[in-house]
Amino acid sequence: MEWMAWTPVVEVFFICVVLMLIGMTIWEVVSPTVARRGFLPMVTTRGDRLFLGLLGAAYVNLAWAGVTDAAQWIGAGISFVVLLIVMRWG
Template sequence: MQWMVWTPVTAWFFVFIGVMLCCMTVWEVVSPTVARKGFLPIVTTRGDRLFIGLLGSGYICLAWLGLTDLPLWYGVGIAAAWLVTVMRWG
């Protein structure tokens, strides 16, 4: 039987996602969200924007890997900027 190899970077990625979800839960309990419309063409809540931002960030990283030979860290920077933009103004 083969096991999935967890590198430290992979483990920290999933820890980061879990911490973000826990923080969003606490934030929701302390200050309930109000649905609003930003630059996205739909009305969204904080959780919606987090999901859209994470999904978009994943696609940005995959496109970066598939379309360029540059280091992935540049793509991660663009993906992080996308996530922050969606969370703030989405």
């Protein structure tokens, strides 16, 4: 049976996801979300935009890994920018 390789990069990724969820929970308690419309073709809340941004970032990161041999940190950085764009203007 093959187990997941817990490399430092994987650990940092999951720690960041957990910290984002904790931060979003605190933000929601302090300032309840208001649904709004950005460049996404639907009305979204902060949680919706986080979910869609994480999906988009994952697809960008997978595409980066599949298309290029360049450093994966570059792909991760681009994925993070995608997440920020969707969170801010989505």
